[in-house]
Amino acid sequence: xxxxxxxxxxxxxxxxxxxxxxxxxxxxxxxxxxxxxxxxxxxxxxxxxxxxxxxxxxxxxxxxxxxxxxxxxxxxxxxxxxxxxxxxxxxxxxxxxxxxxxxxxxxxxxxxxxxxxxxxxxxxxxxxxxxxxxxxxxxxxxxxxxxxxxxxxxxxxxxxxxxxxxxxxxxxxxxxxxxxxxxxxxxxxxxxxxxxxxxxxxxxxxxxxxxxxxxxxxxxxxxxxxxxxxxxxxxxxxxxxxxxxxxxxxxxxxxxxxxxxxxxxxxxxxxxxxxxxxxxxxxxxxxxxxxxxxxxxxxxxxxxxxxxxxxxxxxxxxxxxxxxxxxxxxxxxxxxxxxxxxxxxxxxxxxxxxxxxxxxxxxxxxxxxxxxxxxxxxxxxxxxxxxxxxxxxxxxxxxxxxxxxxxxxxxxxxxxxxxxxxxxxxxxxxxxxxxxxxxxxxxxxxxxxxxxxxxxxxxxxxxxxxxxxxxxxxxxxxxxxxxxxxxxxxxxxxxxxxxxxxxxxxxxxxxxxxxxxxxxxxxxxxxxxxxxxxxxxxxxxxxxxxxxxxxxxxxxxxxxxxxxxxxxxxxxxxxxxxxxxxxxxxxxxxxxxxxxxxxxxxxxxxxxxxxxxxxxxxxxxxxxxxxxxxxxxxxxxxxxxxxxxxxxxxxxxxxxxxxxxxxxxxxxxxxxxxxxxxxxxxxxxxxxxxxxxxxxxxxxxxxxxxxxxxxxxxxxxxxxxxxxxxxxxxxxxxxxxxxxxxxxxxxxxxxxxxxxxxxxxxxxxxxxxxxxxxxxxxxxxxxxxxxxxxxxxxxxxxxxxxxxxxxxxxxxxxxxxxxxxxxxxxxxxxxxxxxxxxxxxxxxxxxxxxxxxxxxxxxxx
RNA sequence: GGGCGCUUAGCUCAGGUGGCUAGAGCGCUUCCCUUACAAGGAAGAAGUCGGGGGUUCGAGUCCCUCAGCGCCCACCA
Numbered sequence: 001x002x003x004x005x006x007x008x009x010x011x012x013x014x015x016x017x018x019x020x021x022x023x024x025x026x027x028x029x030x031x032x033x034x035x036x037x038x039x040x041x042x043x044x045x046x047x048x049x050x051x052x053x054x055x056x057x058x059x060x061x062x063x064x065x066x067x068x069x070x071x072x073x074x075x076x077x078x079x080x081x082x083x084x085x086x087x088x089x090x091x092x093x094x095x096x097x098x099x100x101x102x103x104x105x106x107x108x109x110x111x112x113x114x115x116x117x118x119x120x121x122x123x124x125x126x127x128x129x130x131x132x133x134x135x136x137x138x139x140x141x142x143x144x145x146x147x148x149x150x151x152x153x154x155x156x157x158x159x160x161x162x163x164x165x166x167x168x169x170x171x172x173x174x175x176x177x178x179x180x181x182x183x184x185x186x187x188x189x190x191x192x193x194x195x196x197x198x199x200x201x202x203x204x205x206x207x208x209x210x211x212x213x214x215x216x217x218x219x220x221x222x223x224x225x226x227x228x229x230x231x232x233x234x235x236x237x238x239x240x241x242x243x244x245x246x247x248x249x250x251x252x253x254x255x256x257x258x259x260x261x262x263x264x265x266x267x268x269x270x271x272x273x274x275x276x277x278x279x280x281x282x283x284x285x286x287x288x289x290x291x292x293x294x295x296x297x298x299x300x301x302x303x304x305x306x307x308x309x310x311x312x313x314x315x316x317x318x319x320x321x322x323x324x325x326x327x328x329x330x331x332x333x334x335x336x337x338x339x340x341x342x343x344x345x346x347x348x349x350x351x352x353x354x355x356x357x358x359x360x361x362x363x364x365x366x367x368x369x370x371x372x373x374x375x376x377x378x379x380x381x382x383x384x385x386x387x388x389x390x391x392x393x394x395x396x397x398x399x400x401x402x403x404x405x406x407x408x409x410x411x412x413x414x415x416x417x418x419x420x421x422x423x424x425x426x427x428x429x430x431x432x433x434x435x436x437x438x439x440x441x442x443x444x445x446x447x448x449x450x451x452x453x454x455x456x457x458x459x460x461x462x463x464x465x466x467x468x469x470x471x472x473x474x475x476x477x478x479x480x481x482x483x484x485x486x487x488x489x490x491x492x493x494x495x496x497x498x499x500x501x502x503x504x505x506x507x508x509x510x511x512x513x514x515x516x517x518x519x520x521x522x523x524x525x526x527x528x529x530x531x532x533x534x535x536x537x538x539x540x541x542x543x544x545x546x547x548x549x550x551x552x553x554x555x556x557x558x559x560x561x562x563x564x565x566x567x568x569x570x571x572x573x574x575x576x577x578x579x580x581x582x583x584x585x586x587x588x589x590x591x592x593x594x595x596x597x598x599x600x601x602x603x604x605x606x607x608x609x610x611x612x613x614x615x616x617x618x619x620x621x622x623x624x625x626x627x628x629x630x631x632x633x634x635x636x637x638x639x640x641x642x643x644x645x646x647x648x649x650x651x652x653x654x655x656x657x658x659x660x661x662x663x664x665x666x667x668x669x670x671x672x673x674x675x676x677x678x679x680x681x682x683x684x685x686x687x688x689x690x691x692x693x694x695x696x697x698x699x700x701x702x703x704x705x706x707x708x709x710x711x712x713x714x715x716x717x718x719x720x721x722x723x724x725x726x727x728x729x730x731x732x733x734x735x736x737x738x739x740x741x742x743x744x745x746x747x748x749x750x751x752x753x754x755x756x757x758x759x760x761x762x763x764x765x766x767x768x769x770x771x772x773x774x775x776x777x778x779x780x781x782x783x784x785x786x787x788x789x790x791x792x793x794x795x796x797x798x799x800x801x802x803x804x805x806x807x808x809x810x811x812x813x814x815x816x817x818x819x820x821x822x823x824x825x826x827x828x829x830x831x832x833x834x835x836x837x838x839x840x841x842x843x844x845x846x847x848x849x850x851x852x853x854x855x856x857x858x859x860x861x
Numbered sequence: 862g863g864g865c866g867c868u869u870a871g872c873u874c875a876g877g878u879g880g881c882u883a884g885a886g887c888g889c890u891u892c893c894c895u896u897a898c899a900a901g902g903a904a905g906a907a908g909u910c911g912g913g914g915g916u917u918c919g920a921g922u923c924c925c926u927c928a929g930c931g932c933c934c935a936c937c938a
Contacts, residue, residue: 003898171936189935196938214938227938261937269938278936337937351936383865390864391934481933516873518931549886550874555866556932560873562887569900580897628875632885647897814882821880826918835880835919842881 001582001690005575007539007568011682015129018685023698024134026072026471035071036471037063038455038504039135040479040487041080041143044117045089048127050513050521050559051480053531054551057544057679058510059478060133061627064678067134068702074471076458077135079124080143081117083407083447084178084344090116090406106405113406127532131540132681134698139467141458143450144408151457152408152450153425155498160412160423164360164497165400167412167421171277172399174352175342176298176312180403181356183446184396185485187340187349196265196335197320200328201226201243204251210235210243211330213265215337216275217323218315220245221304222293223252225271227282230256232267246328247319248305255286274353290353296403298350312350357401357410357443364493365392377492377502380625384481384509391485398490400446407444414439452490455503474504481509508625511556513547518558529559541680542568548627548679549635570635571683574676577643578687581669584654588693590666593701597663600708601653604664607646609710610637611668615703618675631679638672666691671703804857811850818843 022028026036037059042052059075067073090113091101101109121142128135141148159165172181197217202209210226223245228235239256252271259278260269273283273290283290293303298312307315307322323329340349369392371377372385379385401410413422417435422428430436450457455477459468473495479488488507495503514520515527522528534543546563582589600608614637621630646668653661670691677684677697688697821827821839828836 001897004900005898212938216938219938259936264937271938276936276938278938281936338935387865387933394934396936485934512932518873555874558873560887562873565900566886569898572900573898576898576901578897583897624877626877629877632875636885643898644902648902651896810882817882821919824918827880828918830918831880838881846882 001575001579003576003579005572005683007541007571007683008536010686011130011132011540014682014685015132018134018696018698019137021696021699023067023696024075024136025138026074026136028699029067029070029072032070032072034074034470034475035063035066036074036076036459036474037476037478038076038458038474039078040477040483041078041451041454042124043082043085044079044121044124044142045082045085047123048131048531050529050531050547053131053543054510054513054547055478055480056128056131056133057547058508058551058627059476060131060544060681061548061622061678062476062478062625064134064681064698065622065702067698068674068677068700070701072470074139074467075133075135076139076141076471077125077128077133077137078141078143078454078458079121080447080451080454081407083402083404083444084180084182086113086117087404087406088178088344101405109405130532130535131544134681139458143447143454147460148450148453148457149408150425151453151462152445153411154462155453155494156408156411156445156449157423157425158498159359164363165357166360167355167357169353169355170358170397170399171275171280171351171353172356173340173349174296174354175345175347175349176294176296177345177347178342178404179296181352181354181399181401182342182349183399183448186343188343188346189338189340191336192339193334193336194339196333197323198266198330198332199246199270199323200330201245201252201270202328203238204242204244206241209328210238210254210268211266212268212270214270215335216316217319218300218304218307218312219272219275219293220270220319220323221248221300221307221315222272222274222291223248223270224250224273224283224288224291225252225286226254226268227257227260227271227286228254228268229260229262230258232260232262234262234267246326247307247322253286253288255282255288257282257285276351280353292353294350294352356399357412357441357445358397359400359449361395361398361493364497365395367496368392368489368493371492371496371502377505377507379507379509381509384484384507387481388484388489392489398446400449401441401443402446403443405444407447408450410441410443410445412441414441448486448490451487452494453498455491455495456499461499472499473502476506476508477504478508478510480512482512484509506625510551514556514558516558516560521559529561534561534564538564538568539571539682541571541683545570545631545679549631551628567680570639571680573639573643574672574680574683575687577638577647578669578673578691580647581665582690585662585666585691587690590670590691592670592692592694595663595667596706597660597667600660600664601658603646603649603653604660605708606710607642607668608664608705609708610641611671612705612707615671615675615705631676634672634675638676642668642672667705671705673697674700674703801857804853808850808853808857811846811853815843815846815850818846 018024026034039059040055042048063073063075087101090109093116094101094104094109094112104112125137125140143149143152156165173184173187174180175182194215196213196215198211198213199217199220200209200211210228212226214220226243228239230239235254235256238254240254242251242253244250245252254268255271259282260267269279271279271282271288273280273288274292275294280290282288291303293300294312295301300307300310300312300315302308304310304315307318310318320329320332341347342349369389372379372388379388411423411425413424413428413431414420415422415431415433415435416437416439418431418433420431420433422431422438427440428438431438453461455474456468456472459465459472461468461472477488477491491503495501512520515529517527519527531543542564545567549567550557550560550563596608597604614633617633618630621627621633647665650661650665654665670688673684673687673691674697677688677700681698685697688700818839822836822843827839831839
């Protein structure tokens with residue numbers, strides 16, 4: 001084995017071997033209980049980012065452990081077609097060749113997208129492999145697959161016939177750049193400083209007028225009314241009158257509607273039913289005409305009179321100027337308000353009246369809320385349930401049609417003769433009226449419509465496949481909180497309705513990985529870190545371990561390269577620990593399972609008892625999805641106890657060929673490899689081959705070491721060395737190796753054979769870290785007796801005094817606190833007995849230590 | 862306008878149901894190339910747990926309040 005661990009070399013070859021051996025398939029543990037996670041499908045357009053790396057690292061830890069625990073574990077990979085995003089990418093490519101999709105036509109454009117997908121869609125799956133994620137590629141799915149497409153179609157048709165999907169003219173969010181509708185959740189609101197423009201609409205039949213205010217002046221071109229609150233005394237007299245719309249000259253009525261907030265602005269609001277959701281509703285209630293004044297690109301149309309042809313933002317200025325010229329512009333004041341932007345292209349979205357397909361969400365919401373409320377579906381951490389409820393309770397119908405080409409085309413046909421809509425799986429031969437002039441809807445479905453079916457459509461639903469029967473409902477869903485509304489909520493709603501069962505049991509929500517500066521990682525800010533760069537420099541294992549350890553249960557975490565570096569150093573440490581073990585036990589000398597010694601010596605019993613405790617703790621944490629806790633504990637145990645202490649203790653035993661030590665060392669290191677395997681699969685697999693050399697660690701069994709009784713004095717690793725000293729002294733044995741007498745427990749150190757020599761040299765009793773001639777005591781104990789004797793310098797008594805004084809001061813304070821507590825009758829009465837007992841014990845310990853230190857201190861006078 | 866979260870060591874963060882002397886990584890100080898590993902080892906310094914109030918025998922932890930920061934939701938024209 002090389003003395004240093006080289007991640008690149010180690011990570012190069014394992015993935016294909018695992019895959020070839022079928023380890024990632026649930027059939028590996030055919031008889032085991034099923035366990036299934038479906039990957040949150042990344043965009044085919046995308047490449048892996050830090051968010052995926054974290055998300056998928058968590059899932060891999062879960063799935064690899066379950067696999068090792070004997071579950072028929074399935075992690076199903078897939079990608080989603082990302083309608084708008086993909087279309088934009090391909091269109092951009094075409095534009096470079098001077099082509100537009102319109103020129104190409106629908107069919108050839110779709111062909112282009114598929115070709116593009118074939119070319120670059122593999123990038124993300126390649127990255128998943130590079131990260132070592134153990135997905136079952138034999139079951140890989142894509143939302144535009146035949147099977148999934150059939151499922152999508154069936155769902156649309158069924159929901160339509162259940163009256164849960166309808167077509168309607170509504171105000172939707174329109175992106176003038178992408179020229180498509182988008183759903184409410186695809187709109188990002190940002191507070192912006194705009195203008196509140198006050199306009200006076202003159203009365204038609206009398207002098208004077210009514211003042212209205214708007215932030216989008218150009219929309220006045222489409223006004224068909226003015227609304228006031230019915231109870232507003234200021235306007236009671238004018239209700240029913242008409243005003244003349246400036247610039248256009250249209251006569252429009254003043255109506256009374258409770259939706260108007262009398263305290264805002266002038267209390268009178270202009271009504272533009274075609275360009276504002278509230279206005280649309282007001283318009284509906286009062287029979288006001290909805291006049292669309294813009295085309296799909298946000299340019300004013302013929303209804304805008306002389307402003308026709310202007311872009312909406314130019315029109316805004318032009319309208320303002322024209323109003324001023326007409327003398328009806330009362331004032332313009334700065335006004336901060338929230339403006340919606342397209343999530344993808346950041347264009348300001350336009351509320352736009354158009355005919356779209358909607359999913360009626362109200363009937364789906366009840367069961368979706370209920371499933372979470374009664375604990376059938378669990379959010380981890382729990383507090384996300386509140387967000388989920390809040391969000392679910394305020395839903396409007398979901399606009400699912402998109403005016404793009406790449407996606408699942410809506411299976412609806414319009415009759416050219418009678419206008420009847422036929423929704424069916426296949427193109428109907430004729431309309432009900434007998435006409436054969438049928439035209440399919442041009443629109444496609446929102447990508448999230450198909451993603452919402454992922455937990456079951458990927459398993460073969462609506463067919464009653466074996467996979468569906470076995471792995472549905474899924475066990476766990478892991479995702480960031482940013483897509484609870486987009487995805488999680490929809491899977492729950494659709495899953496419950498369509499399959500009659502919950503889509504999954506546990507929803508594990510994690511935080512976002514942020515850039516080092518604490519901001520969101522984004523391309524435009526240039527502060528993103530490409531996981532693959534990190535993998536190249538530090539290895540996938542290091543990145544995975546770093547993310548898992550840093551990922552607090554739900555908090556956003558700024559990404560820091562130092563974590564990854566620390567994680568890589570751990571890999572090196574592990575590598576060397578195994579190298580040490582292998583040089584003593586030989587290659588492949590350890591059994592893949594079991595093999596725990598029956599009659600270990602004291603040190604072995606100590607480390608084995610710790611191993612048992614740590615496994616229990618790690619299991620408990622992992623069962624609760626507390627990944628950073630689990631691996632923090634494991635990391636500290638491995639490095640701080642096993643590597644730093646047990647390996648040192650084992651050295652001289654190994655030289656003397658001590659059998660229990662060989663066995664113990666082997667099983668402890670082997671179990672550490674297993675415990676770490678879910679996070680750092682590559683290096684543990686490589687090391688497994690050296691240590692065990694049988695099968696794959698990826699297919700090995702999760703450890704469950706038996707409980708061992710640690711000998712007295714060995715309870716914590718801090719006591720180990722002192723304990724060994726005491727133990728050997730009691731049995732009349734000599735210390736074996738200088739390292740074994742590293743001073744941790746001063747009391748034990750006093751008994752050591754070299755103490756008199758130290759005392760004669762230094763003039764006081766040794767403590768860990770005691771200063772001797774500019775050197776410290778650790779040098780002595782970790783070197784040799786010769787090194788000790790060669791010390792002939794001046795002892796730094798002053799430093800030693802200061803050290804002791806400080807320690808004594810602290811102890812006195814601690815003791816005072818303890819005494820005060822114990823002297824308090826209420827504490828003794830009301831605190832639990834065990835707490836009081838512990839306090840007593842502590843008090844005694846403190847007194848003893850204090851006495852000892854005081855003696856040492858007086859020695860120095 | 863609602864809702865949620867954060868504020869703990871120089872930096873980035875942990876600290877389930879209140880209870881030993883508040884932890885980790887990185888950084889810092891002192892010492893040590895030691896035969897698995899200097900990408901290492903030993904020892905150590907460093908925190909009025911954002912401010913104020915309350916509940917309690919006991920509060921980083923629970924409640925109220927103030928301040929600062931962040932996120933989500935929302936049809937104030």
